[in-house]
Amino acid sequence: MIAMTNPPRLIAWELTAGCNLNCVHCRGASTSSVPEGELTTEEAKHFIDEVAELGKPILILSGGEPLTRSDVFEIARYGTDAGLRVVLATNGTLLTPEIVEKLKEAGVQRLSISIDGATAETHDNFRGMPGAFERTLAGIEILRKADFPFQINATVSKRNLEEIPKTFELAKELGAVAYHVFFLVPTGRGEESDEVSPADYERILHWFYDMQKESEIQLKATCAPHYFRIMRQQAKKEGIEISVKTHGYEAMTKGCLGGTGFCFVSSVGEVYPCGYLPVLAGNIREQPFKDVWENSEVFRKLRNPEELKGKCGICEYKNVCAGCRARAYAATGDYLKEEPYCIYRPGKK
Ligand code: HEM
Ligand SMILES: C[C@H]1O[C@@H](n2cnc3c(N)ncnc32)[C@H](O)[C@@H]1O
Numbered sequence: 001m002i003a004m005t006n007p008p009r010l011i012a013w014e015l016t017a018g019c020n021l022n023c024v025h026c027r028g029a030s031t032s033s034v035p036e037g038e039l040t041t042e043e044a045k046h047f048i049d050e051v052a053e054l055g056k057p058i059l060i061l062s063g064g065e066p067l068t069r070s071d072v073f074e075i076a077r078y079g080t081d082a083g084l085r086v087v088l089a090t091n092g093t094l095l096t097p098e099i100v101e102k103l104k105e106a107g108v109q110r111l112s113i114s115i116d117g118a119t120a121e122t123h124d125n126f127r128g129m130p131g132a133f134e135r136t137l138a139g140i141e142i143l144r145k146a147d148f149p150f151q152i153n154a155t156v157s158k159r160n161l162e163e164i165p166k167t168f169e170l171a172k173e174l175g176a177v178a179y180h181v182f183f184l185v186p187t188g189r190g191e192e193s194d195e196v197s198p199a200d201y202e203r204i205l206h207w208f209y210d211m212q213k214e215s216e217i218q219l220k221a222t223c224a225p226h227y228f229r230i231m232r233q234q235a236k237k238e239g240i241e242i243s244v245k246t247h248g249y250e251a252m253t254k255g256c257l258g259g260t261g262f263c264f265v266s267s268v269g270e271v272y273p274c275g276y277l278p279v280l281a282g283n284i285r286e287q288p289f290k291d292v293w294e295n296s297e298v299f300r301k302l303r304n305p306e307e308l309k310g311k312c313g314i315c316e317y318k319n320v321c322a323g324c325r326a327r328a329y330a331a332t333g334d335y336l337k338e339e340p341y342c343i344y345r346p347g348k349k
């Protein structure tokens with residue numbers, strides 16, 4: 001019998017590597033100069049056709065800054081018409097009422113807006129542009145007036161660790177429908193020296209767990225697979241069964257979806273397990289997307305927990321966590337080795 005591969009549930013697509021900001025942590029090391037060879041509008045549409053044939057994932061139009069690409073609305077419309085749930089990730093500084101209207105017309109369902117500090121000083125230092133915070137807040141005001149749903153994405157690093165709870169408060173005050181924390185991955189301009197310590201991961205993820213229990217808006221921790229262990233450890237202590245009712249969407253999913261439910265497509269058509277793990281799975285200019293998704297070596301390995309090495313390989317939580325493969329790669333050059341930022345010793349329960 002031939003083993004079936006599930007289609008992706010979520011695809012992040014770097015429509016362009018160009019950007020109007022210059023963030024210290026940017027995985028794409030994006031700047032205002034746009035590298036050559038971006039997928040053309042026609043190639044982009046062809047890719048959408050290929051994705052829609054395989055399944056109906058959420059398609060995240062990302063970057064770089066996707067709003068610097070003039071055909072972004074045409075691409076979004078095409079994705080919507082193909083039956084995909086199209087969302088867009090932006091730094092929020094370029095939003096105008098006209099752009100928001102066009103995004104609505106293109107059927108875009110939600111925007112994510114990055115806010116990496118609760119004060120202008122922290123955010124602007126992070127984002128490499130004085131005035132970015134004010135411009136992003138102005139962008140959010142336009143979204144609110146247009147009644148356009150948005151989530152806040154905040155990236156945790158040593159530079160803003162203590163302000164993270166305040167960014168959550170800000171997200172709620174601003175009327176976000178969700179708050180997603182990303183944990184810095186040292187790739188592109190992201191530096192290992194800015195990563196928070198394993199003990200701080202543990203502390204912030206415990207805080208996140210407590211917030212999730214009482215929050216009225218949706219919370220998600222991205223690139224912190226250990227959250228799924230902590231969730232189980234805490235629920236056990238509290239004598240709670242994990243269910244969608246008690247723990248929301250997080251009850252149904254697992255730590256890292258890279259290569260199993262998620263992949264990243266770069267501005268020149270390269271396919272990766274995620275935007276932080278530079279191990280190439282294939283290129284949609286050279287191969288059908290279906291072929292890359294189903295057959296590439298890196299995806300096949302990531303789908304098999306038995307491939308995990310070190311303490312991740314013997315951990316009782318490996319099926320729900322599996323560690324961050326991008327951090328393992330950045331630290332050792334081998335994406336199957338143990339997650340370097342996890343404090344847990346397998347077998348302790
Ligand atoms: C609806 C608006 C959303 C937007 C705009 C958005 C945006 C993003 C972006 C830009 C990334 C980073 C991708 C990269 O650069 O590699 C990302 C990652 C991710 N998001 Fe979201 N997201 C949204 C909703 C969701 C939802 C609803 C879920 C869960 C069902 C989700 C799950 C994930 C996962 C699993 C990753 C992958 C992290 C990784 O392994 O690379 N997102 N999201
Ligand atoms: C989609 C989200 O990804 C974040 N982002 C950009 N670069 C990195 C990185 N190296 N590590 C973690 N998150 C990152 C952006 O700040 C945005 O909020």
Ligand code: SF4
Pocket residue numbers: 019020021022023025026027028029030031063064065091127
């Ligand atoms: S993180 Fe986003 S906004 Fe910042 S430089 Fe990278 S692409 Fe631009």
